[in-house]
Amino acid sequence: MKLKICEKEYLIDDNRVKRDSLLNILYYIKTKLDHTLSFRSGCRSGVCGSCAVRVNGVEKLACKTHLSDGDIVEPLKNTKVIRDLVVDLENQKGCLENSKAHLDKRSDTQITSKDEKAIDLQSNCILCNSCYSSCPVYEVNSEFKGPFALTRVYRYVHDKKELNIQEKIDTVQSSGVWDCTLCGNCNMVCPEHIDIKNDIMMLRNISVQNGYSDPHMANFNSGFDTNFGFDPNQF
Numbered sequence: 001m002k003l004k005i006c007e008k009e010y011l012i013d014d015n016r017v018k019r020d021s022l023l024n025i026l027y028y029i030k031t032k033l034d035h036t037l038s039f040r041s042g043c044r045s046g047v048c049g050s051c052a053v054r055v056n057g058v059e060k061l062a063c064k065t066h067l068s069d070g071d072i073v074e075p076l077k078n079t080k081v082i083r084d085l086v087v088d089l090e091n092q093k094g095c096l097e098n099s100k101a102h103l104d105k106r107s108d109t110q111i112t113s114k115d116e117k118a119i120d121l122q123s124n125c126i127l128c129n130s131c132y133s134s135c136p137v138y139e140v141n142s143e144f145k146g147p148f149a150l151t152r153v154y155r156y157v158h159d160k161k162e163l164n165i166q167e168k169i170d171t172v173q174s175s176g177v178w179d180c181t182l183c184g185n186c187n188m189v190c191p192e193h194i195d196i197k198n199d200i201m202m203l204r205n206i207s208v209q210n211g212y213s214d215p216h217m218a219n220f221n222s223g224f225d226t227n228f229g230f231d232p233n234q235f
């Protein structure tokens with residue numbers, strides 16, 4: 001079968017393509033066909049998130065993906081390519097830090113299994129960066145805090161061990177929850193099936209409960225004609 005990887009075409013035996021994961025094929029190409037091919041991998045079992053790439057334009061973990069004839073493999077989008085499938089993830093790491101998506105002031109509250117369950121899904125994020133690659137807002141605004149940072153903020157806002165919740169809510173007001181278009185692209189590519197879009201909507205609700213409002217709606221209302229074109233002064 002013919003596979004296109006980073007603009008280069010490789011002919012791979014049909015049985016190998018049917019049998020092996022994309023990650024194993026990348027290792028095969030590197031060891032047998034093209035020593036220069038560069039890619040990232042870690043656990044080889046869908047846990048570390050380091051092998052995320054795009055297949056035919058859709059973000060996938062290479063270790064969990066099988067290819068077909070003519071498939072095109074490319075690096076993640078919305079970031080600088082260092083070489084072949086290896087991309088620069090510094091900005092995304094910065095998004096996480098800027099979002100205060102970590103435990104800040106620890107309480108002594110006892111955590112129950114029910115409390116753990118409430119943030120279990122968000123805690124499963126493997127930082128594969130697929131969501132940032134698929135996000136149309138991050139594509140045009142690298143200041144946008146972005147999907148995994150926001151879902152992680154949601155996780156810590158609901159962590160009973162965290163005392164400094166207000167700071168997290170304050171932090172996601174700028175280039176954060178209100179900038180998301182709720183398109184759901186991030187949900188569709190997340191290998192952990194995290195409902196990121198819902199987490200962002202929930203953060204919006206919490207923001208409103210804390211006195212914030214959608215800044216875009218404020219702009220919209222300021223230009224709205226509440227008389228619907230009717231001028232009471234004309235009579």
Ligand code: SF4
Pocket residue numbers: 131134135136137138146147179180181182183184185186187196197200
């Ligand atoms: S739902 Fe929001 S965070 Fe997710 S991809 Fe769309 S714009 Fe980005």
Ligand code: SF4
Pocket residue numbers: 049124125126127128129130131132147148151186189190191192193194196
């Ligand atoms: S939220 Fe999902 S897609 Fe985004 S980094 Fe985490 S595991 Fe990957």
